[in-house]
Amino acid sequence: MATQQPGAEQCPPSVCESSDLLLGFVNTGPWGGNPETMDGAEGLTAWLTRAGLLDTDAGAEAEVTGADAAAARELRDAFTMIFRAHSGCEDGLEALPSAERYVQRVAQRYPLVPQLSAEGCRLVPAQDGVLGGFGALFAAAADLAARGGWARLKVCKDPSCHRGFFDKTRNSSGLYCSTACSTRMAARAYRSRSKKSV
Known part of the structure; x- marks a missing residue:
């Protein structure tokens, strides 16, 4: 997650839980020189288990296949493009229509049902495994959208990073996941301007 910036709003626990899940998923990709962590069934199983989304003691329903891993990578790439569009990245804006069509189409495979309690109502997966x-x-995305936090999921504009982060700035103007990335890009822009002025 992004480092808390001065003057930034605190993230309500429910929003943090939803954003942490989605960002944890997006950040499994080979961004910023990191290796691909979902290149097969084992990688997807490990991530789902760490995220508390898969009970490996559940038997056959918990079995993960290579096709599941391929589906996870496709879904992750679509979410990534949407988050890049939230950051104003050119490639994200260009790919946004196809990414939106993709997530709308595949969402039908993973239905959600309302879970009512005295505290309120939330959407939960209708299936196991x-x-x-x-x-x-998708439940996390729906939760964030309902709370006005969906557009705050972004991808760092530092090309050497590209990690997903939750923008906690008051006016949702954050472009970098950390102060380190922001400083690095400011220094790069300064050097570029200096070269042009010579």
Whole structure:
């Protein structure tokens, strides 16, 4: 997650839980020189288990296949493009229509149902196992959208980073996941201006 910036708003626990899940998913990608962590069934199983979305003691329903891992990468790439569009990245804006069509189409495979309690109502996956794990991602997205936090999920504009982060700035103007990335990009812009003025 992004480092808390001065003057930034605190993230309500429910929003943090939803954003942490989605960002944890997006940040499994090979961004910023990191290796691909979902290149097969084992990688997807490990992530789903760490995220608390898969009970590996559940038997056959918990089995993960290579096709599931491929579906996870496709879904992750679509979410990534949407978050890049939230950051104003050119490639994200260009790919946004196809990414939106993709997530709208595949969301039908992972239905959600309302779970009512004295505290309120929330959407939960209608299925167990891997399908329920994917459904939990859509439930998190729906939760963030309902709370006005969906557009705050972004991808760092530092090309050497590209990690997903939750923008906690008051006016949702954050472009970098950390002060380190912001400083690095400011220094790069300064050097570029200096070269042009010579």
